[in-house]
Amino acid sequence: xxxxxxYLPTLKEExxxxxxxxxxxMLRAGLMRNHxxxxxxxxxxxxxxxxxxEKIIRRHMDDSDAQEVLLPILQSSExxxxxKRWDRFGPLMIKFKDRKNREFCLGxxxxxxxxxxxxxxxxxxxxxPLNLYQIQTKVRDEIRPRFGVMRGREFTMKDAYSLDRDxxxxxxxxxxxxxxxxxxxxxxxxxxxxxxxxxxAMGGKDSHEFMxxxxxxxxxxxxxxxxxxxxxxEKAESLVEKRTVNKExxxxxxxxxxxxxxxxxxxxxxxxGEDMIKSVAYQADGEAVLALVRGDDELNxxxxxxxxxxxxxxxxxxxxxxxxxxxxxxxxxxxxxxxVRIIADQRIENMESGITGANEKNYHxxxxxxxxxxxxxxxLDLRLVREGDSCPSCxxxxxxxxxxxxxxxxxxxxxxxxxxxxxxxxxNGRDKxxxxxxxxxxxxxxxxxAIEQNHDDYGICWPLAIAPYQIIILQLGNDDAVIDKAxxxxxxxxxxxxxxxxxxxxxxxxxxxxxxxLIGIPLRLTVGSRSLEAGVVxxxxxxxxxxxxxELSSVxxxxxxxxxxxx
RNA sequence: CGGAGCGUGGCGCAGUUUGGUAGCGCACCUGUUUUGGGAACAGGGGGUCGAAGGUUCAAAUCCUUUCGCUCCGACCA
Numbered sequence: 320x321x322x323x324x325x326y327l328p329t330l331k332e333e334x335x336x337x338x339x340x341x342x343x344x345m346l347r348a349g350l351m352r353n354h355x356x357x358x359x360x361x362x363x364x365x366x367x368x369x370x371x372x373e374k375i376i377r378r379h380m381d382d383s384d385a386q387e388v389l390l391p392i393l394q395s396s397e398x399x400x401x402x403k404r405w406d407r408f409g410p411l412m413i414k415f416k417d418r419k420n421r422e423f424c425l426g427x428x429x430x431x432x433x434x435x436x437x438x439x440x441x442x443x444x445x446x447x448p449l450n451l452y453q454i455q456t457k458v459r460d461e462i463r464p465r466f467g468v469m470r471g472r473e474f475t476m477k478d479a480y481s482l483d484r485d486x487x488x489x490x491x492x493x494x495x496x497x498x499x500x501x502x503x504x505x506x507x508x509x510x511x512x513x514x515x516x517x518x519x520a521m522g523g524k525d526s527h528e529f530m531x532x533x534x535x536x537x538x539x540x541x542x543x544x545x546x547x548x549x550x551x552x553e554k555a556e557s558l559v560e561k562r563t564v565n566k567e568x569x570x571x572x573x574x575x576x577x578x579x580x581x582x583x584x585x586x587x588x589x590x591x592g593e594d595m596i597k598s599v600a601y602q603a604d605g606e607a608v609l610a611l612v613r614g615d616d617e618l619n620x621x622x623x624x625x626x627x628x629x630x631x632x633x634x635x636x637x638x639x640x641x642x643x644x645x646x647x648x649x650x651x652x653x654x655x656x657x658x659v660r661i662i663a664d665q666r667i668e669n670m671e672s673g674i675t676g677a678n679e680k681n682y683h684x685x686x687x688x689x690x691x692x693x694x695x696x697x698x699l700d701l702r703l704v705r706e707g708d709s710c711p712s713c714x715x716x717x718x719x720x721x722x723x724x725x726x727x728x729x730x731x732x733x734x735x736x737x738x739x740x741x742x743x744x745x746x747n748g749r750d751k752x753x754x755x756x757x758x759x760x761x762x763x764x765x766x767x768x769a770i771e772q773n774h775d776d777y778g779i780c781w782p783l784a785i786a787p788y789q790i791i792i793l794q795l796g797n798d799d800a801v802i803d804k805a806x807x808x809x810x811x812x813x814x815x816x817x818x819x820x821x822x823x824x825x826x827x828x829x830x831x832x833x834x835x836x837l838i839g840i841p842l843r844l845t846v847g848s849r850s851l852e853a854g855v856v857x858x859x860x861x862x863x864x865x866x867x868x869x870e871l872s873s874v875x876x877x878x879x880x881x882x883x884x885x886x
Numbered sequence: 887c888g889g890a891g892c893g894u895g896g897c898g899c900a901g902u903u904u905g906g907u908a909g910c911g912c913a914c915c916u917g918u919u920u921u922g923g924g925a926a927c928a929g930g931g932g933g934u935c936g937a938a939g940g941u942u943c944a945a946a947u948c949c950u951u952u953c954g955c956u957c958c959g960a961c962c963a
Contacts, residue, residue: 328896328897330897330898330913331897331898331912331913331924332897332898332899332911332912333897333898334897334898335892335897335898335899335955335956336955336956337956338956338957353955355954355955356954356955356956410961411961411962427963428963459962459963461961461962462887462960462961462962463957463959463960463961463962465956465957470962516963517963518963526963528963537962633960633961634960724963727963729963759963793922795921795922796921796922797921826924827920827921827922827923827924827925828921828922828923828924829921829922829923829924829925830923830924831922831923831924832922832923832924833923833924834924836923845922847922848922849922850922857922
């Protein structure tokens with residue numbers, strides 16, 4: 320491609336709308352432009368990168384016997400009501416009515432469509448297993464789109480759906496996808512880590528996320544420094560140490576004016592947070608729930624929501640605390656609570672006693688004991704893991720890092736097949752629900768993640784596999800000899816099947832060098848009168864800065880050889 | 887949805903406090919000289935100052951309403 324003809328609007332200055340590096344560079348390097356909040360147009364260079372990624376994805380999906388289809392974006396409300404997600408997804412979906420007043424949404428995902436499509440087709444165990452995938456635009460009315468393409472309202476996703484006869488079949492399909500994903504990300508030149516994940520609104524049991532480690536990531540991941548354990552912090556667990564603290568044995572009500580937070584209580588009593596019982600009040604589908612964690616711990620709401628199995632878990636407002644919990648904000652506690660479900664973290668069980676709110680303004684109890692002074696419904700893991708916690712599988716130390724979720728795989732089980740009636744007849748003629756899995760890759764998010772992982776002060780450093788072009792030839796100056804030579808090399812390389820961009824614009828050298836760095840083409844060849852006099856073209860590897868001179872007579876051969884070594 | 891900030895040529899910004907008829911840098915067009923890391927000089931084009939309403943002799947500037955964008959939080963596969 321000739322740059323004189325390429326639509327490539329690069330920006331010299333930082334766009335004001337962008338905050339993180341990948342977003343800035345995607346705008347500056349002319350990959351995309353903003354249309355509205357969280358909605359983008361992809362320009363030629365950006366779309367090339369997307370197509371490269373899609374090609375890699377297709378190859379690995381096809382290799383694992385998945386078959387590509389294309390499902391509708393416009394989806395009828397009926398199937399969503401069947402799966403009970405019309406309300407569950409709620410405002411995340413763009414919903415509207417057609418001229419005949421029928422309800423539709425723009426598909427935020429396609430489980431319902433796939434299930435609907437196949438429930439009438441799958442008759443026999445002989446039709447299974449099956450894995451269908453598509454690369455499609457998804458529409459989600461995110462509450463807060465941000466970081467450019469990282470959390471957009473419209474984005475490209477590869478989603479796949481497996482259908483199996485039973486759990487063993489699902490395990491196999493899941494493992495095949497796990498392997499395919501691992502290979503896809505390696506082939507894209509990305510470093511990812513698979514972590515255990517919560518299943519969220521998708522439902523189901525096992526789930527893994529594929530994370531690109533990056534400061535700007537919206538997710539937190541806990542890793543063991545000693546073994547392979549890695550989990551999203553939403554799901555991560557740690558060993559519960561067996562130790563007892565605070566041996567007060569009588570319950571005592573204490574006037575604690577102005578001490579409402581754990582920090583203030585630590586000061587007031589001159590005791591550490593681990594001697595206190597933190598009580599967090601929630602409204603769970605209208606039911607009052609009090610979650611207890613140790614004072615120095617943070618509550619993991621996802622763990623609580625999973626246990627309660629509710630659609631709506633919201634922190635109780637100050638008003639709720641007064642009316643529903645009959646308490647006082649800042650002084651809430653489990654003692655004397657009526658009509659409130661009390662659920663405790665397992666570490667509370669190890670506490671001999673603790674300091675907790677007295678449900679009365681400016682009062683706390685000291686020496687509160689579970690079983691004697693109050694009862695709990697159950698003990699379970701409710702706490703957010705912290706850096707330095709002990710690993711649940713090997714008791715090594717946990718470390719916490721930020722990551723960008725680029726892939727997510729789920730074992731859905733029979734959630735959709737049962738609610739929507741997708742079943743088959745087994746060998747014995749018995750009707751059984753299809754066992755499903757679902758597998759997603761955020762294609763456009765992957766572009767941003769790749770940039771987060773591969774850039775420097777001058778611009779993007781594309782991994783070769785997903786670079787929009789492999790080679791950029793800089794034609795410096797307007798000497799006929801230079802123009803002819805640049806042209807000749809361009810044509811030779813293209814004939815050799817390489818992807819080449821030639822900067823034939825009437826720009827000064829500095830502009831060309833800077834644009835080349837910005838758009839991040841992996842290999843740069845410079846043709847100018849200086850190098851021609853020396854009988855060479857200069858080669859420079861974008862990512863490493865490595866520089867070489869190629870003899871004019873063997874440019875194609877040497878370029879091909881060098882490319883083979885670049886990642 | 888709560889909090890904060892911002893909307894002025896394509897991009898980045900000043901001007902708003904204290905109303906007086908719009909400016910800078912980059913980009914763009916023409917010409918000359920340049921030409922290996924974002925050239926210099928000269929000339930030139932382009933903006934109903936997000937929108938609507940109001941106050942005023944006069945509004946980018948003051949008031950009201952509204953729309954959009956960004957950040958923090960809530961929320962969110």
